[in-house]
Amino acid sequence: MQGRRRRWRWQGCSRRAVRFLEPTLLLLLHHGPAHGYTLLERLGEFGLGRVNPSVVYRALREMEGRGWVTSYWDEEQAQGPPRRVYRLTALGDEALALWTQDLEQTRQLIDHLLGAYRRHMEEGEGEHH
Amino acid sequence: MQGRRRRWRWQGCSRRAVRFLEPTLLLLLHHGPAHGYTLLERLGEFGLGRVNPSVVYRALREMEGRGWVTSYWDEEQAQGPPRRVYRLTALGDEALALWTQDLEQTRQLIDHLLGAYRRHMEEGEGEHH
DNA sequence: TCTGACTATTGACAAATTGCACATAGTGTG
DNA sequence: CACACTATGTGCAATTTGTCAATAGTCAGA
Numbered sequence: 001m002q003g004r005r006r007r008w009r010w011q012g013c014s015r016r017a018v019r020f021l022e023p024t025l026l027l028l029l030h031h032g033p034a035h036g037y038t039l040l041e042r043l044g045e046f047g048l049g050r051v052n053p054s055v056v057y058r059a060l061r062e063m064e065g066r067g068w069v070t071s072y073w074d075e076e077q078a079q080g081p082p083r084r085v086y087r088l089t090a091l092g093d094e095a096l097a098l099w100t101q102d103l104e105q106t107r108q109l110i111d112h113l114l115g116a117y118r119r120h121m122e123e124g125e126g127e128h129h
Numbered sequence: 130m131q132g133r134r135r136r137w138r139w140q141g142c143s144r145r146a147v148r149f150l151e152p153t154l155l156l157l158l159h160h161g162p163a164h165g166y167t168l169l170e171r172l173g174e175f176g177l178g179r180v181n182p183s184v185v186y187r188a189l190r191e192m193e194g195r196g197w198v199t200s201y202w203d204e205e206q207a208q209g210p211p212r213r214v215y216r217l218t219a220l221g222d223e224a225l226a227l228w229t230q231d232l233e234q235t236r237q238l239i240d241h242l243l244g245a246y247r248r249h250m251e252e253g254e255g256e257h258h
Numbered sequence: 259t260c261t262g263a264c265t266a267t268t269g270a271c272a273a274a275t276t277g278c279a280c281a282t283a284g285t286g287t288g
Numbered sequence: 289c290a291c292a293c294t295a296t297g298t299g300c301a302a303t304t305t306g307t308c309a310a311t312a313g314t315c316a317g318a
Contacts, residue, residue: 037294046241114232120160210311211266
């Protein structure tokens with residue numbers, strides 16, 4: 001069952017990042033409407049600095065498809081091309097609440113796993129297998 | 130930008146922010162060699178009860194491909210078809226350590242996000258948007 | 259011995275997700 | 289005009305996941 005041993009990159013990280021993307025966007029939008037580009041920049045505060053712009057815009061459009069946000073073109077265009085403004089909806093508010101519940105649950109699972117790991121390491125101390 | 134509004138299902142753990150399957154399997158194997166089926170059953174202890182058997186076996190084979198585990202057919206077949214025994218390797222041990230680091234990091238991200246959420250909720254108290 | 263139930267593992271394929279490269283578009287600068 | 293910078297969007301290949309079904313051995317009972 002070897003062969004095909006394609007490089008193991010810690011690409012789990014990127015997966016993880018993406019699942020944080022939606023709750024993070026919802027949270028940022030909970031502060032008030034914002035442009036996609038602005039959101040993109042603020043993602044860094046939550047450890048999502050390396051997310052590809054395409055991914056963010058796509059996520060926003062999908063969130064719009066689910067009714068979590070609405071968007072419209074910014075009339076007063078400052079500098080640069082027209083920008084789209086995203087605004088959280090009531091549904092998006094609920095989604096955010098659900099996401100936080102989910103994250104809390106996830107955190108518990110992590111704690112459980114890490115707890116089991118540490119406990120096992122302490123009692124085992126090298127004589128395992 | 131609507132249409133195509135395909136049902137948003139919270140469909141289960143699989144969409145979770147983190148991949149628990151691999152670290153959990155590694156941890157279980159850290160206790161000692163085990164059959165795939167046994168691992169499958171014990172996953173429930175870590176909240177991974179609904180994972181499809183195929184997914185677990187596939188994960189095990191991939192972990193073998195990366196050198197994290199080795200496997201062999203169980204000679205003394207008790208009851209039922211031949212069973213494969215998986216055993217953690219030294220590399221798997223390292224992988225487990227890395228995974229726990231990764232999980233700790235992930236937990237921090239979750240805490241950060243949840244913290245920001247709660248802080249915002251407290252100060253805002255309904256007059257947002 | 260035929261049948262069905264249970265234990266184990268695997269394969270194949272469709273569906274969903276992601277990364278990446280590029281397209282479009284406006285504005286300001288030299 | 290050429291170029292850089294800001295902003296958004298599209299298309300597609302590659303990867304990952306979910307689901308269904310196939311295979312296979314043992315055991316219990318009619």
